[in-house]
Amino acid sequence: xxxxxxxxxxxxxxxxxxxxxxxxxxxxxxxxxxxxxxxxxxxxxxxxxxxxxxxxxxxxxxxxxxxxxxxxxxxxxxxxxxxxxxxxxxxxxxxxxxxxxxxxxxxxxx
Amino acid sequence: xxxxxxxxxxxxxxxxxxxxxxxxxxxxxxxxxxxxxxxxxxxxxxxxxxxxxxxxxxxxxxxxxxxxxxxxxxxxxxxxxxxxxxxxxxxxxxxxxxxxxxxxxxxxxxxxxxx
Numbered sequence: 001x002x003x004x005x006x007x008x009x010x011x012x013x014x015x016x017x018x019x020x021x022x023x024x025x026x027x028x029x030x031x032x033x034x035x036x037x038x039x040x041x042x043x044x045x046x047x048x049x050x051x052x053x054x055x056x057x058x059x060x061x062x063x064x065x066x067x068x069x070x071x072x073x074x075x076x077x078x079x080x081x082x083x084x085x086x087x088x089x090x091x092x093x094x095x096x097x098x099x100x101x102x103x104x105x106x107x108x109x110x
Numbered sequence: 111x112x113x114x115x116x117x118x119x120x121x122x123x124x125x126x127x128x129x130x131x132x133x134x135x136x137x138x139x140x141x142x143x144x145x146x147x148x149x150x151x152x153x154x155x156x157x158x159x160x161x162x163x164x165x166x167x168x169x170x171x172x173x174x175x176x177x178x179x180x181x182x183x184x185x186x187x188x189x190x191x192x193x194x195x196x197x198x199x200x201x202x203x204x205x206x207x208x209x210x211x212x213x214x215x216x217x218x219x220x221x222x223x224x225x
Contacts (some may be wrong), residue, residue, distance in 0.1 A: 004152070034213065043114075043201060044153070044216040089152055096166045097143065098203075098214060100152030 002027045006090055006101035013080055014109055021075040021104045023090030028068045034098065035064050035075050036089040044089065048075070080108045112136070114217035116202050122223045123192045131187045131220045135204030142185050143214060144177055145201040153201055159185060192224045 003026045013019055023033070032051045036044040048057045048064040050073070056065040063076040077084060087105045091098040115134045123129050135142050141160055145153035146169075155169040161182040170177070174193075179185040189196055199221050203214040 036216070041221075043116075043218040044203075046213055046215060049213045091152070096158045097155030097169065098145075098153070100154070102150070102152050 002030075002092065002094055002099045004090060004092055004099055004101035006088075006104050008104060009102065010105045010107075012107045012109065015080060015082060017080050017108075018076070018078050019080055019106070021077070021088050021090075021106070023073040023075070023101055025071045025073075025092050025099075027094060028071050030068065030092045030094045032093050033064075033066050033073050034091050034093070035062075035073075036091065038087045038089055038103070047088075077106075080106075082108050082110045084108050114202055114204055114215055116200075116217040116220050118220060119218065120221050120223075122225065124225055125192060125194060127192055128188065128190045129192055129222065131189075131200050131222070133185045133187070133202030133217060135183065135185070135202070136206070136215060137183075139204035139206045139215075140182075141205045141207070141212070141214075142179060143203040143205075144185070144187050145203065146171075147199040147201055147219070149198070156187070156200075189222075192222075194224050197222055197224045 007022045034049045035047045050066040061078040066073045087103040089103045091100040117132045144156040147153040157177045158166040159179040174190045176188045199219040201219045203216045205212040205214045
């Protein structure tokens, strides 16, 4: 059974720092991996989608990598800002559904 | 264009009541998904529709949960005889094609509280 783990569970950084969020999954037979952002009381906003044949995707200050063979993905956030404070969720698609980790809650202080 | 919308945003029910949660997917999206997110957890899959056909309902936790999408657009998730353990945020997502490599777009969710 696929399991997705995100480390750390929570992270606090000062504004301007570069940071990395980690995601690992137990079964490498995935179709894609998606990173989401969730603000308190809100739904999920899709940040990046990496297909199984891809190694990375970039959008603005965000860069996500995928190493399917080792079951790992990282989300790199450059020059963090207070507006980046949210919970970041990683999800893999191996069948019909997305399978999510529990998320990393990020707090960026000004 | 408009994203996925859900209503109501908040629902409080007494234990034993029936509730109905509505999802309006992005116009033209073929696939529709329901997820349940308990406090402090990631979302967990409930059920999947391709147009009006419910192709996967393996995540529905009990026979008290029922979902439909009769015309292949709007979907309703119904929970009968609600229990306290049903308290969660119910998220709906849609995608524009049938393939498994397609991005899912989520709505804001309905927060259900069962007293």
